[in-house]
Structure formats: structure tokens, C-alpha cells
Amino acid sequence: MPHTAGRHFLQIPGPSNVPDRILRAIDRPTIDHRGPEFQQLGLEVVSGMKRILNTAGAVVIYPSSGTGAWEAALMNTLSPNDKVLMYETGQFATLWKNLATRLGLQPEFIGGGWDGGVDAAAVEQRLREDKAHAIKALCVVHNETSTAVTSNIAEVRKAIDRAKHPALLMVDTISGLGSIEYRHDDWGVDVTIAGSQKGLMLPPGLAFNAISDKALAASKTAKMPRSYWSWEEMLGPIKNGYFPYTPATNLLYGLREAIAMLEEEGLDNVFRRHDRHAEATRRAVMTWGLDMPCKNETEYSSVLTAVRMPEGHSEIAFRKVVLDNFNMSLGSGLGKFTDKVFRIGHLGDFNDLTLMGALAGVEMGLALAKVPHHKGGVDAAMASLTENEIKSIT
Amino acid sequence: MPHTAGRHFLQIPGPSNVPDRILRAIDRPTIDHRGPEFQQLGLEVVSGMKRILNTAGAVVIYPSSGTGAWEAALMNTLSPNDKVLMYETGQFATLWKNLATRLGLQPEFIGGGWDGGVDAAAVEQRLREDKAHAIKALCVVHNETSTAVTSNIAEVRKAIDRAKHPALLMVDTISGLGSIEYRHDDWGVDVTIAGSQKGLMLPPGLAFNAISDKALAASKTAKMPRSYWSWEEMLGPIKNGYFPYTPATNLLYGLREAIAMLEEEGLDNVFRRHDRHAEATRRAVMTWGLDMPCKNETEYSSVLTAVRMPEGHSEIAFRKVVLDNFNMSLGSGLGKFTDKVFRIGHLGDFNDLTLMGALAGVEMGLALAKVPHHKGGVDAAMASLTENEIKSIT
Amino acid sequence: MPHTAGRHFLQIPGPSNVPDRILRAIDRPTIDHRGPEFQQLGLEVVSGMKRILNTAGAVVIYPSSGTGAWEAALMNTLSPNDKVLMYETGQFATLWKNLATRLGLQPEFIGGGWDGGVDAAAVEQRLREDKAHAIKALCVVHNETSTAVTSNIAEVRKAIDRAKHPALLMVDTISGLGSIEYRHDDWGVDVTIAGSQKGLMLPPGLAFNAISDKALAASKTAKMPRSYWSWEEMLGPIKNGYFPYTPATNLLYGLREAIAMLEEEGLDNVFRRHDRHAEATRRAVMTWGLDMPCKNETEYSSVLTAVRMPEGHSEIAFRKVVLDNFNMSLGSGLGKFTDKVFRIGHLGDFNDLTLMGALAGVEMGLALAKVPHHKGGVDAAMASLTENEIKSIT
């Protein structure tokens, strides 16, 4: 590819921009994954991930995409034809459901309007109806990137408890972890699914399960065939900092650095930073007069913002204008939102001025693509940032 | 870790030393895996891997360890309780068999003495006996790193053909590809399993299947549950340079560079280089008066050399002496060879002087660890290299 | 330093943002500077620099700052107590004059108001007055970063010619080369001074002289003591791709990459890109109601924009607000502009959205620092960019 001046703006909702420190950490000779230096690395990243996931329980790390950790969650805890309840928050919930179907499970989908998070009341009702406890697991997406909606997991837990249902709670926070608060233990999650390439600021290639004791117990009797994803195979070696097969060593170097960076900044500061950028972005979108799918303010995602195109305008065409003219990648519309919704990622290693560059790219793109809109979105975002001023360097 | 002067000698039989060009290629910002720049990358690496694998057929790339590609080969082509014939060349064949068992298949193991490659006659006989064609696949390891033995895959193919048996031929060349000759199409392999961290000179984290039409047809009716590993899910997008879920983008940058490097040197030159270093290493071992497990000269591996410790001496203790004193990692004894055999990797991005450094480390380590041996191994290796002189730079 | 989220915005007028390709090129093992691989590198970078400088004549490369190349220009061509005419375009002209004084030369300074470029008529007049040709050289700054003014060098050349004066024309284009047009031969420059860390997009550490035949002839009789800077010492080895002392090899790797990048984009495209960003920046500044030192529109620099603070406001305090809140470095006021003028660099590896981020940082900083200004500068810049749309990717 010929040289294009300046840095690409990667404003898809993940992979996020990988900071130099992490890229440089990855850029080191691979070491013996059976030797003492690796052991120290292995112990550090597993204990670090426990802190990031807020769990005292077991955590496993796979050399895989986040999709692999979806599969791992199901394969370790369930048996063929098991019924699982899933909630249609959007496209990623749908993909997870499709995966469950392909694996020979019986997912039941609580339909959602792609305009909000998990309806805890609906979950509670369905679980109450399941008096026979045929449903073995409830699977929900914490941060649904197709709609830019964050579900309240603590409320989902309460709904299960109120229904006194023994189903395992499985939560996909692939796009949430490291950007918005997540508490595996406090929220009573049984299996957490996470990935490296979003809030963890790494390239793709690592995925995670955090595992409650209840999930671990379930895995002892679960009959789905598994080996690569097997927690049992993984948990023995991991206690000593090793893995049952060759790990993605260089990405683990990056993970160690990522954990250090998140903890240097402070996770709470990281979350506030994401909230602040999301707020500024929404102000821009509202000023442009464009709609967002999410109808409930308390469920707006701080990771990304989804924007509906005005009727008759193509998001695919719009994103091409932005990519060709401004060297910025925006997120596409997914599933039923194809060609109708575009998405602005504002996650990971990100700051005020990069956000402003991104929003300026959207506003100029709207103009060039002749998409009807009001000017002033960038100004509104600047106003939001200066009102909600926090020192980005402290 | 405090600074240790000089470069570590990573002489395990993989991961191999990752060259700077590949590390630097990986050390670049992650791009949008749905955008046009990625598409070009995707098309390039898939077509490049076809050249490396010598196949005109389908190739898939997983974000996983090589172990994942073992699992993928079985999950895509077989159904629960299917019988598979496997050959015990050593520990990796054993691990693959264990994996098959965990997945609910019925592996049958043709026992081997860990002293040679696949016995094609034994395979032929067993297949002839299977008149009902209950055996759905034959699984063999091309380069068995636990014993440093390379099997003759073309002969195995002929054995199957002579037996007129329809079993699929699945070949693990995880540690062979890119270091020794491999011909997926010419050898009639149905599923090839490969990984990134050996002859391909990459960090671990990518794995490959090459797939014959026959294997592809088998996958249409195979009943093992699969999604992450599903060829069907993978092959559609891959035709256009994309992947069904987030790929390990940065490792793919490295793969593109690795393919370029292998083709710049010329695969035949790469293989000759490995043969030459293996020959020199064996001369050193023989001079030291130490044994090698492999009893058949035509099956010596050019990827690594396995060395038996004299009775009463521990390879674990020996390798610790070498690591502590000479900053070199050697391969450990695996399975039944634990504490009895150590292994010298001489694969990947490797040259004469690094080999000589490694062999000097072994010879000095033998002295320090008081392992009985004759001196002169390093001299013998130098003699071998100068006799078999090839210009390493041309 | 603890982690600060996101990329720093380095908007000083050089060093400019070093692109990843160049950093990665530098990040390679140092080679033997007397070997054949280096020779090829040496020949490539010297011939490449001739293309960038638009000269068929001699070019030398120093391991030094640009300041070193200032010194080299004087030391190679002059003798102790020689008279040199210099033109006070601003602080860098002043620093060069001070350097000449320290070296024992007799610089005469044509005073300027720090509000424009070299006055060719004034130069002509002074040279005409120098009937004895006591003035041995005329030294001017092509792009004066203290004031953000670009002088018309072709006009300066004509002035000398009209005055029929034999003085050498020495031009500092340290901050111009690679960002705005520069033509060593066509403009009749005798010694060009350039550096690596501006339009060439490298880290600091390399400096350049381009040398006319007339300057080369002058160096034969010049009496200033020199060795490190000696063209004579340098030019022999350089013809063969070598250097008389150890060169800054790794920076030369980066230089080779920089030349490739500039030529991939096309120098004319590079210049148009800088013009376009400068125009947008000035529109923002004018909308804010702030003044710029440069009083002549045809002399606005496309490399950076200088902005006067309103009376009673400190640019030092303002820049601290911007750095602390928005992680952006702006250029300080220099010399007589200290605490009165700040400077926005928009040079090197730079694009529309990074410019917009930078301008948003200025506008928000003005608000936070309570500097009187009109809002709308960012909007004006966006309007400018979309009016002057060019595809940044072609």
C-alpha cells in the first residue's frame, strides 16, 4: 500500500487502537513457554486478569478470538440438546445464539427490539415459567456493540435470584471489559466471556473465561465434547503459570503491559474517561439531529455510539466517504441494521483530541456525503468536554 | 527480570526464534478487519499458505494454537463415536489421540516404539483388516518432535491406496511445515494440520488446516458439533479475504512477512539449510557418544535432534545447567522420555553460527553437568558444515 | 511516567510526529558501516536526498542536529573574521547569527520586524553598497518557525544577481524541506541546510548540506578550522556510500524509509496537503479573532501557524493548560515572542483528523484558560477542509 499521510483513525468498536507500549511489548523474542521466565509471565497475567474481572475465582486464557470464549463457555458447562435462554439485545446476541444452535444446543431467544438492554423482568418471568428447570443457562451480552447498549447485569442476577432458578448466568463482556465497570463476583456471574482487542487495548488473539465455582461444578458433568476449550485441561497448568498447549506468548507480553497501563491510570479513571467521551459523542449526535437506536438513557454504552442514518441514506456509502476522505474506519451496521446504522467507537487507548478528530471526521463526512444534518455537533462535543473537564494527565 | 547479557538461545523445537522482520511486521497498528486493507492482507496470506502447503485446495487459518487445528480437523470431518486410526510415533501422536478421546471419538492406536516413523506396512495391514470401513480417518504426525523423527507421508498414502480404504488421511505437520518438504496435494493428504511457531518463524497464535475435496465432502455430513472450528463458516468469508470472526490481525501481518521471507530464500534452500544443520548436529551427538532415539537414518528429522542422556543422568538437571550458565533453552524429554531425552531445535530462522553457539552450549553443559561424553562434538559439527559448505548468503 | 490514555498530540513545529513505518525501520539491528549492505544504504539515502533537495550537486549527511549543519555551512566556506550578511526573519535567524558570531565571523544583521520574510530589495540594496565585496555570504532562513513565515528564496537569488554580488547564498530550510517546495539548483542556492526531524518525519539526529560547485570551490580556500564538518573529508567516502566516521546508521534506515514515503505520496501532493492544512488552521485562528505575526499573506508558512495571545494573556500558561488537559504540545513563543506567541505545527506525517483534533484542543484550551476569543474556529477549519476537499487517500 502506498503511504497515506498521518495516522489512521480506527474508530470501529474494536479492535481498538493498540497503544505503542503494548505493540512494543509484543515486539520481543518469543520465549520457552515451559521455562521459568514464562512461568512468571503466566502467573502475572492470570492474577492481573482476576483483578480486571473483579473475581477471586478461576480465569482461563485462550489463544483465540472472543468467539472462542463464547464457545468455551457453552462447551464446558452444557450437554448436547441443553436448553439455554438468550436475550436478543442485537446482532452479537444473535450470533451467540446461532453458535449455540450450531453446537447442538437448544437456545431460546427472548426477542428484543434492538433498542435497549436485557429486560430483567422478562427474564424473571421466563425463568419462573420454567418450573422444571429445563433451562440450564442464561446468556446475555453486557455491552452490545451492534446497538451501543449496555445491559445492567446486576439486575439480571437479581431477576434470576428472584425466580429462584438454578440456570448459570453467562455474560459476554467482550466489548465492555476494561472500558466500563464489570464485576464478575459481585454480580454473581457464572461464566464471563472476554476478549483482548477492545478495552484491553491488545490486538485480537486472546480470549478469556472467568468461572464461578458453580460453573466449575457444572463442568464436571457437562457432556459437550471439548479439549481445546476444556477448563479442566487448562486449570491445572494455569495454577503454575503454564498452559496445556502452546500459548500466544507474544500477545501475553502485551496483556501484561495492558494490565499495567489500566492499573496505572486506575480502572475508575478509565471508566470515567469512557463515560465522558460517550457523553460528548452523544451531544454531537443529538446536535446533528440524528437518532440513536438505544431508547433508554441509562443503557447508553460508554464504549461506542450507534447512529441511525436518515431514511434514504446509506451508512455503507457514508462510511466509504469517511474512509476515502478522512482515513477513518467507522463501525458498520450489523444484521438488521445493515446500511442503516453506523457506529463510532470511543474505547480503549483514547483521549479528548482523538475523539474530536473522529467527530470532526463524522461531521465533515456527513457534509461531503450530503446526509441531512444540523451543523454544530463538534462544537457541542467540545462544550461537553470542557464542562466535564477532567485532567487527562494527573 | 534483570538484564541478562546477550541474546537468549531458544533452541527448543518451537517456538523457534522469531526474526526481527516478522516481529517488526507484527508491531504495527491493528486495522479494521472488515475494511479493504485487511481484505488484501487476507487474500495474500491465504494464497501464500497454499503455496507453502503445496495445495490448490482450501486452506483455513485459525486464531489458535496448533492444538486447535488438531481439534478442527477431527470436528469438521467426523461424527461422535467415529473410529480413527492413529499411529504412536511419540508424545505428540499420543496427545492427539488423547484429544480425540476427549472429543468422544474412538481412536485406535498402532503402538510404536518411539524409535521411528509411521510403519506404512502396519497401517496397510490394519486398514485391510477393516473390511467394514469402520475407520473413518488415519491420523499421523509428519514430524514427531518428541523423538525427532520424520515419517514418510507419501508412503503412508500409498499404503492406504493399496488397502483401498476410504479413510481420510490427516497429517500433523505443525513442526515440519516451512522446515522440511511438505506436499499436501501430491501426497494425497485430506487434512493437514499446521501451526505458526515453528518453520513459519512466527510467534504462536495461528493454526492452519489444508483441506482436500474429499475432506470437505465429509464435513457436509459430519456430526461433531462445531462453530469456531467450522470450515463451512470459515470458507465463505475467506474466499474474499475475510474471516467469520475477528482474526488475529497482527499475527497475520507477521505471516505475510514470513511467507515473503521463505520465498525470498526459496523453499528448497530452506529445506537444504535445515538438512545441513541437522547433519552437523548429529555428527556432534555421535562424537559425544550419545544416543538418539531414532533408529532409522532415513527418518532423522531435520527440524530437531533428540539426544538420550546416559543412564543415571537427568536431562532436567542438564538443561537447567545449560539455561543457568549459557542462557539457552533446550527441549525437554516428553512423555516416556521425561528426564531421559533432551532435544536440540535447529529450525526456523537459523544459521551456521547460531547452530555452533548452540552446540558449544551443549558440549560445555555436558562438561559442567558432569555428563559422561567424548569431547570433539563441536569440532565434528564444524567439519560437517565446512564439508557441506553452502553459501548461506547468495 | 504513568500511562496517559491515547496518543500525545505533538503539534510543535518539529520534531514532527514520526510515523510508525519510520520508527520500525529504525528499530533494526545496526550493521557494519564498512560492509556491502551499508554501502547500498549509503548510496540510496544520498541519491534520495538529492531528489528531495532538487539538486544534482553534492549532498552530505551529518550525524548531528540541524544546528550542526548551520555550523558546517559556515565552517566549510568562510575564513576567520569574514563578513556575512544575515536577515532577521525571527528567532532562528537570530540564533544562526549568534552562532556565526561565536565562530569568529562578522555577521551583519538586516533587521526585520518579525512580521514577514526576507526583503529581497533590502538585500539587493545592501549588496550593491558592498562594492568591495567584503560580504562573503548571505544567510537566510527559508521557513522561519518563530514567526511562521516562509521567505521567497527565488526572489532573494534574483536580488543577489541584480546586485552582481559574488556572495554565497546559504539557505536554512531545516523546517521547510519535505513540507514546502524547495529547489536547491533552480533557486541558485549555494549551501542548503536541512535537518531530519521536520518534514522528513524522522527523529532528530541527522543534518544535511547541499552544496553548489561555487560553494565547493570556496571551501578549497576557506580557512575556518574543521574536521567533523569538513565537506572534503565527507565527499570522498560518500561517493561510494560510506562515511569518514561512524554514521548514525539506524537513523539512516529511517531516512531511507522517509524518502520512500515522500515519493510514494508524491512531493507535490505532500506540499498541497501542507497548504491545505495551513489554510484551514488560519481560518480557525481568524475566526477566534486572534492575530498572526505574519503580515503578508503570500508569506504565510504552510508548516506551522503562529498565533499572538491577546494582550495580558500568557502563552506559557495557555500551553500548560493545553498540555495538562489535552495531552498536546504546542510550540512556545521564542525570543522576543516569549510568552506572547504560541505556535501550532501542522507538518510532516499529518492528516485532516489529527489537525481537527489539534485545533479542537486549541479552542477548548482557549476556553479553559479564559483567553478571550470567538467560538467557531473549529467549524471554520472544517468548512475550509471540506471546501478544499482532496482525497487524502488516492
Next chain:
Amino acid sequence: MPHTAGRHFLQIPGPSNVPDRILRAIDRPTIDHRGPEFQQLGLEVVSGMKRILNTAGAVVIYPSSGTGAWEAALMNTLSPNDKVLMYETGQFATLWKNLATRLGLQPEFIGGGWDGGVDAAAVEQRLREDKAHAIKALCVVHNETSTAVTSNIAEVRKAIDRAKHPALLMVDTISGLGSIEYRHDDWGVDVTIAGSQKGLMLPPGLAFNAISDKALAASKTAKMPRSYWSWEEMLGPIKNGYFPYTPATNLLYGLREAIAMLEEEGLDNVFRRHDRHAEATRRAVMTWGLDMPCKNETEYSSVLTAVRMPEGHSEIAFRKVVLDNFNMSLGSGLGKFTDKVFRIGHLGDFNDLTLMGALAGVEMGLALAKVPHHKGGVDAAMASLTENEIKSIT
């Protein structure tokens, strides 16, 4: 260049192999050299260099080759036509003398046979004869890489003191610092000259002067013209962590890392490591039956080993054989040793097995080039290393 397998062996006596940690440290975005983050860097590297140089006095850092620091030492302390006494230890002493001549000084050369270090008695005698104290400085090379000889600087100091001569003592330890002991203050050195690309393990591009109070006082009245090299210009800003002109920021990142690495290993351990490798190398050379120029055992350099070719054999041809066949760069014969002496660098980031690879490359090269020699050099070196065993990892 097409791919050549494996790492190049850079066994010239500097630039030495740059470790990955340092290359990665350099491979980071350039920062504002006037900002607070730079200030911290500047203060750290200057104080670190004082520890490495063992001085409590002033240290300056130039963006230049070591040659620049030679020039700086002379330009800051002397006046035109000053007499300086220099000692011909070999080619680098000769080059420094030539540089002094070009600068208009009057160097007097005490001839040496290129077979040993500085003869302190000869120095003392010459200084005693200089009753008028016309000699303003004595310039000696600490580690002469053309001959592989290390001079005893403490003895030189005593000779000056015995002669009660006021000449400044200037010492070039460009190739010694960081590899062998050096004590600026204890040895009474007035100006130390050092560079980055040898024991400091950096790429070339930084040079250093350490300055005694006496030298600083001399600089107040010295008349040589100087600006770039001016200590006075440098010392003010450096106290605050800044530089008077743009520093080579990215190399300074590497310097910070280099200082950290030397101090992690411990300078005494670093020196012992160099001694041990030098001893092993000499044993190999002696076993081969080849001569070394240095005739005094106490003056053998631990940085490199120089080896005489047998009569009638060309070192140029020999080194080409080694480079072409074994991808190793050896040091050439310099000055009167051209085509007669080759040199093996064993300095910087270096360990036992890399040394053994290098020595094997020499021994095999001697065989291929048909240079008369006895076999067994590599064996002798291994014996030396195992006798003088030190844990390279502690």
C-alpha cells in the same frame, strides 16, 4: 536485500549488537524536547552517564559520532596553534592526531609500535623536557581498537603528575566505556571522550565529554571557534535536563535503557564478562597459532582481539569468506594493519554462546580460506569458558 536466514553476527569492535530492549526503547514517538517529560529524560541520562563515567563533574551529550566528541574536547580547551602531545597507540590515535592537525593545532606524536599501550615513562620524559609548558594537552586512547590494546590511564596520570606538568589529560574511551573499567575522576582525567555504539550498546549517534574543573577553567580562555561543541552553551541547559539545540531524543530513550541495563547487570559484572570472553578468545587465537599485535599481556583489550594473518594471506579476502559463508562481520585491518590484521569484537550485549558462534565462524573461515592454522581454537575457548565459569544469569 533478500532474506538471509538467522541473525547476522556483528563482531566488529563497534557498533556492537544493539539489544532488543534498547531498540524497542528507541522505537517510540519523539517528544517535545522543551517539555516536562523530556526534562526528566534529560536529567536521568546525564546523571546516569556520570555514574557510568565515574565522575561527579560535568558531562555533556552531543548528537554526533564519537569523532565529534574528539573535536569538542580540543575545540573547547585549546587555542589556534596550541601544541598537544599525542601518543601513537595505533590508527585511532593517528586519526585523532590528523583531526587536531586539520583544526589548526600542533600535535606532536610520540611514536609507538602499534604493539602496546601508552608508555607512561616516555610521556613523563617528554613532559619534563617541555619546561616552558608549551604542551597544552596530552591526548591518549584508552582502548585502541586498531591494535586491541588497553592503556593504563592511571599510570599516565601519575606520569604527568611526576613531571609536574599542567597539560590537560584527554582520554578517548569511545570503545572502552561500558566494557572495561573507566574512572574519570579517580584517574584525574580532564576530558573524557566517549560514544554510544560500543559498550553502551546503542546505535551510533551520541557522543560524550566528561569535563574536569580544570578543563572547564581552560575553556573560559580557549580561543578555538566553537558553537555546536561549546560546553558553555551546553552546560547551562543541561543542568535543567535540556539541550541548547534539538537533541537526538530517540537515541536518548535508548541511552536511558542502556544505563538501566548496565546497572541491572552491575558494571563490575559487565567488566568481568568482557574479561572472560577476551580470555577465551585469546586462547582460541593462540591455539590456532596466530599472532596478536599486542606484546604486553597486561595490555590485552577485553573489548576485542586483533589477529595477525600469516604472511602472504589477506585479511580482506578472509573476512569476505566469513561474511559470505557465515553471515558474520569481522573488523578490518586499519592503517598500517590494512590487509594484515583482522579483529574480533566481543563487546557490549554479548554472551558465551554468541562468542562461541563467532569463534566457530573464524575457525571455519580459516579452513575455507585455506589460511594455515591449527585446529582446536574453539575447543580451547570452550575450555577457557568452563574453567572460568560464571553464571551468566544470576
